[in-house]
Structure formats: structure tokens, C-alpha cells
Amino acid sequence: MAKSKKKDAENGQQKEKLPRKQYEQELARLQGELVKLQLWLAESKAKVVVLFEGRDAAGKGGVIKRITERVSPRVFRVVALPAPGEREKTMIFGQRYVENFPAGGEIALFDRSWYNRAGVERVMGFCTDEQYERFLSSVPKFEASLIAGGLQIIKYWFEVSQEEQTRRFEDRIRDPRKIWKLSPMDLESHHRWYDYSRARDRMFQATDTEVSPWHVVQSDDKRRARLNCISHLLAQIPYEETRREKVVLPDRQKPKGYVEPDYPWRHIPQRY
Template sequence: MKAHAGEPLKRKPYERKLRDLHAELVKVQEWAKHRGAKICIVFEGRDGAGKGGVIKALTERVSPRVFRVVALPPPTERERSQMYVQRYLPHLPAAGEIVIFDRSWYNRAGVERVMGFCTEEQARSFLQVVPAVEKAIVDSGTILLKYWLEVTEKEQTQRIQERITDPRKIWKLSPMDLKSYSRWYDYSRSRDEMFRATDTTWAPWFAVHSDDKRRTRLNIISHILASVHYEAPPREKIKLPKRQKSDDYEEPDFARNWVPDVS
């Protein structure tokens, strides 16, 4: 599928559509709690492809106690001695939870392989094993959705340049990003092999062109909603109770320090 060739989506229609999608995500949240559903969403893709923005749009109007974002740091010495996927397994969802992996066990098939943090033998062994692990996850009753965000070379360059020059974005730039930037085709080859080995009927990959950030967010959230067969759970009618009477209570000047109004 080719990238969307039209004009970038304008802010107002984007915000209007996102508002509607947020309302549906709340329904998914309440349905998951009501039914004890388990949903696991994996986000992978090239550096600068917009994974963080998608996750922010996905979670900004729901409960962090239900929608949990997992972004693991580098493994400890103990974790390095374990089976590779082992450290991710405790973070999988329990009943009533939706877990979002901001990068996942697929680090081994991507950055670790390209940047030499694992051997070719380790990478190939991972690709052989992971479909069976994901089959076990799905067979346990978990809805597993895997998304790959693909950005063009030109757009990636622009976004990484912004991380260098925009003081609001410098925290997004790591030394690894700079090292990875020159390895475009090594990442392409690793992505291709990863897809061949792990794009299964029980846990398929869903790819999305992400040059237009707003379209990407709407498309992915819409796809998640279409992939989860949810319905709004029953909800009791709510009426606010009356407030208690003041009984001559008077509000004192209770605080010595107030935050100044700078607007």
C-alpha cells in the first residue's frame, strides 16, 4: 500500500474525529473491565515514525490503570541471562487490562540485530521461537495486535533534525538514534525478515505509512476499535446528590502561598 498522497489532515477535522474515537476507546475500556478482556498492543517501527504520538493519542482520555504503557529500559545483567522474551511476559495484560508496548520483544529483530547487540544466531533463534510464544499468548485469551509504523527517508530526516534543533524535542534524541540513522537499509532487511518469520495468522502484522502523523493516529485507533469486538457495557443512570448545607461555615484565607496568574 502506498502512502497517502493527499494534503496533510487539518487540525480541526483531526480533533473532531479524534474526539469521537476517544469516546469509543472509553467504551473499550469499560467493556474490558466488565468482561475481563485482555488486550495487548505492540508498536514497532523506524526511529521517528511517530510511535510516541500514536500512544499519546491512544491513551490521553482513558485510565492509566486500565491502559498501561510498557517501555522497558535496557536489560539488567540478570535479565540478559534469561530467555529473551522472559522479561516481557510479566507485563502482559491480566483480565480487564489493555497493555501497550512502546517497543517490545521485537527489539531483538530490529535495533539489537542491526546495531550488533546480539549475534545473528541469537536473532534467527528469536525469529524461530517468537511465533510459538505469541500463539501461546493468543491461546490464553489475549487479543494481540502488532503495528509497524513506516516513515519515508525524507520525513525521518526532517523529524530527527527537529529533535536536534527544537528545544521541546531534544529529549527524544539519543546517541543510538544518530547511529541508527545511517543504517536505513540494514533496518529494511531486518524488517523484511521479521515480517516473513512472524506475520502469522494468529498474530499478523499491521503496517501503516506514518508521514502524516494525524492520519496515522486516526487510522491506527480506528483499526484497534475495529479489531476488538466490544460493546458498551450497561451503565446505571447517575444523578448528582445534593450538597450538604454549610451550617454557617465561612471560607478562610487558608493558604499563605498561591500560584501567581501569569496569563
């Protein structure tokens, strides 16, 4: 059987799909580094915000899952806000995102962010032209102010090809485990590919600054995208390995007459 190949967006050549064993070994190593980052955050009280934006079905959720699966959810907090309710619609724009910013020793991973205004809200007409233009002109100042105040902001844009996005959407339609991931907005994003492309281009032009740049993740190959993104994220934060006391497992205490009770435990069925 011929090995599957992916196109390398940087040099136009074909790359073989990353072998699972190699992927899992490197992922384990990177997740070990994320644990070191977690310990450093607790000691340094640094505050980090990471934004995950991009095409629908580009793999943002998969990367976030791999970042968080071996660390504490109290340190690596995922923020995935639903559409604003009636009360939130009356708030100052961005207020509900600010409420979810990290305290010292935390990192907030935003699965979509205030950049919804530059993407889906713009394309689907959920904001006015005036609101859209005001956002593009004000957000660089907003982010620069946050960074000057001690908050580190790291922005990722996940880019996927038309062909791969179509394949992933079709996979979601066929797979009962993934159908929940397919929303009406996903279908519209597939239909309005070029509207979203124009919105992306304008967003980059206005908000890709030296102070708060966008980092693009080519994500046709999910395994490589995950490793590349996590590796890059670790390189953006000046964490150091913290010193830890050697852990010694203590002996169990003596039973001192304790006897297991004859209790009718409600065990679950042993089906596997």
C-alpha cells in the same frame, strides 16, 4: 499559500494534509470509542496486548499518547522498558516483557517490545546470530501459545519515508522541546537505514503469521496515521457498549456552621 500535500502510499497520488479541525473532531470521536472499550474491558475481563514497532521517528509515541490521554492509565497501561540491566540480562529472553502482560480488564501498550531482538539488537550487534535465529523461529510459537491461552495480541509496524524521517530528526535537533527524543540509537538508525530495512524484511518473513499478523501504518502524515491506527485498533477488539446507570449530580451538603479559615495559603504566582 499552497496547501501542504503528502504522498498516499496506497495509490501514489498526492493527498492534502488533513485539516486540524477535521482531525480533532475525528480524534475526539475515536477517543469516545476508546472509553467505551475501557468500560467493556472492565466488564468482560478481556486481556489485550498491543505492540508498537517501526522506524525511529515514525510516530509510535504520538499514537500511544492519543490513545491514552482520555482513558484510565490503570486500564490502558503503557509499557516502555529501558535497556536491560545486569540482572535482566541474565533472565530468559522475553521474561521482562511477560512480567508486564495485562491482567483481565487491562490493555498493555508496548512502546517497543520483544521485537527489539529482530531490530536494534540485530542491527547493532547486541545479540549473537544464534540468539537472533532462535528468536525468529520461536516467537511465532510463543505468540500462538499466548493467543490460545486467551491473550489478544495486535502488532503494528510504523513505516516512514527516508525524507520524512530526516525532516523529523532535524526538527528534534532544532527544537529544545524535542531534543530529549533524539538518542545515539536514533542517529545510528538514520545512518543504517538499509540495515534496518533488511532486518524489518526478515522479521516480517518469519513472524507475520495468520495467527499473529503485522499491521502496517503509513505514517508520513502524522494526523492520518493516528486516526487510521486508532480506528483499526478499535475494529480488532469485539467490544460492545456497556449499559450504565444514569448519573445524577447530588446536592451539596449543608455547611452546618463551617466557615472558611483565615489561613495564609501559599498561592502560586498568577503569571498568566
